[in-house]
Amino acid sequence: MTATTLAAGPVHELVGRQEERASGRLAVRSPVEQFTYRELVRSAHDLSRRLTALSPRPEAPVGVCLPPGPRFVAATLAVLESGGAALPIDPGTPPDRVESILASARATTCLTDGDGGGGRPASPSPAAEPMVVSRRGQWVAQMREAQLVCPLAPGDTMLHAAAFGTPDAVMEMFWPLCAGATVVAHEATDPMSRLLACQRIRATVMVLPVDGLGEFMDFQRDHGLLPPPWLRLVVCTGGPPSDLLGRRFAQQIGRHGCRLHSVAAPRAGEGVPGR
Numbered sequence: 666m667t668a669t670t671l672a673a674g675p676v677h678e679l680v681g682r683q684e685e686r687a688s689g690r691l692a693v694r695s696p697v698e699q700f701t702y703r704e705l706v707r708s709a710h711d712l713s714r715r716l717t718a719l720s721p722r723p724e725a726p727v728g729v730c731l732p733p734g735p736r737f738v739a740a741t742l743a744v745l746e747s748g749g750a751a752l753p754i755d756p757g758t759p760p761d762r763v764e765s766i767l768a769s770a771r772a773t774t775c776l777t778d779g780d781g782g783g784g785r786p787a788s789p790s791p792a793a794e795p796m797v798v799s800r801r802g803q804w805v806a807q808m809r810e811a812q813l814v815c816p817l818a819p820g821d822t823m824l825h826a827a828a829f830g831t832p833d834a835v836m837e838m839f840w841p842l843c844a845g846a847t848v849v850a851h852e853a854t855d856p857m858s859r860l861l862a863c864q865r866i867r868a869t870v871m872v873l874p875v876d877g878l879g880e881f882m883d884f885q886r887d888h889g890l891l892p893p894p895w896l897r898l899v900v901c902t903g904g905p906p907s908d909l910l911g912r913r914f915a916q917q918i919g920r921h922g923c924r925l926h927s928v929a930a931p932r933a934g935e936g937v938p939g940r
Contacts, residue, residue, distance in 0.1 A: 670809070670812060670813060670816075671809045671843050671844065675745060675805075676745055676808075677709065677742045677745045679842075680709075680742060680839075681706050683702050683819075683844075683845040684703055684705070684706040686819075687702060687819065687845065688702050688706075689702075689703060690702050690819065690845070690847070692705045692735075693734065693842065693847070693849070694735065694847070694850070695733065695735060695849070695850040695851070696851070698735050700735035700738070702845075705738060705742070708736075709738075709740075709746060710743070710746065712740060712776075713743040713746035713747045716749065717747045717748070719774060723749075724799055724801075725749050725772070726751075726770040726771065726797055727744045727747075727750070727751055727772055727774045727776065728766070728767050728772050728775030729775075730754040730758070730763060730775055730777045731756060731777065732756050732850075733825065733850035737850075738838060738839075738848075740776045741753070741838075741839075743776075744776075745799075745800055748800075750797050750798060750799035750800075750802075751797070751798040752766070752767070752770050752797050753798065753834075753835075754767075754775070755829045756777070756778075763775070770797065796834075798835055804835050804836060807836070807929055810928070811840055811900075814926055815900060815924075815928065817841050817844040817845075817846045817870060818844060818845065819844075820846070821841060821844070821869045822846065822847045822848075822849060822866060822867060822868050822870070823837065823841040823847070824851060824853065824859070824866060824870070825838055825848050825850045825851065825872070826852065826854065826862070827874075827902075833902045836872075836902070836928070837872050838850075846870075851866070856877075856880055856881045856883070856885070859881060860881070860885065860890065863896060864893050867893070867895050868896060869897050870897070870900065871899050872900045872902060873902075874901070874903045875901045875902065875904050875906050875910075876903065878906055878910055878914070879913070882910075882913055882914065885917065886917060892918050892921050892923055894921070894922075896923050897923055898924050898926065899914070899923060899924070899926075900927070901925065901926070901928070902927075902928060902929075905927040906925065911925065
């Protein structure tokens with residue numbers, strides 16, 4: 666496992682370079698499907714050509730109303746490759762709200778899977794406005810900074826469990842892919858489901874909001890559970906942990922060989938072109 670800094674270039678090109686290096690490596694999976702890097706890049710490229718044929722204006726927002734997972738990632742990469750900016754929309758969002766979001770962003774195209782979004786309610790998001798994922802968004806620079814602070818590498822598996830459409834979710838989904846790692850989308854929100862998911866997928870990297878780190882460690886301590894032996898890195902978003910949390914982590918989890926790092930995530934709306 667060799668970690669490197671992220672090369673220059675847009676996100677879809679960085680992911681494409683990983684496909685050139687190891688096309689058969691698993692890129693992204695969810696509980697229902699998975700894509701290798703070859704499948705991901707080809708799917709994104711095919712969809713990008715169809716989007717380009719629609720002749721959208723440069724960095725025009727394109728709705729991506731798909732659940733977190735391989736198709737969502739492929740669609741977002743396709744939008745970026747075609748020169749647009751992706752507007753993630755929770756597929757459980759009511760249709761009238763989806764129309765309102767698209768109209769507000771002046772998006773004339775929305776990518777869906779045609780099945781009505783699975784029928785689940787939309788997850789509450791702390792974002793004041795939708796996150797628009799553009800080539801020039803600040804999230805790209807902060808993703809590169811995160812790779813410098815805590816490098817990911819081929820062989821790593823990251824558990825993705827951030828709230829849909831938030832800046833943290835964007836970071837968690839594309840950072841590992843640009844580094845050649847694997848990302849697993851999972852609706853794990855409480856400490857027990859996070860720990861079980863981490864064990865089941867053999868995650869080497871787990872991302873937690875800083876306000877959820879203490880709750881996670883409380884659950885682990887109260888149930889007498891040890892961290893999975895392959896977990897090498899816990900990444901906190903939303904600000905650095907307090908000194909007390911840092912000491913608790915070192916005593917409870919760090920002594921088993923796992924490290925704690927904090928990375929910044931872009932604020933909602935920072936990816937919007939022209940803002």
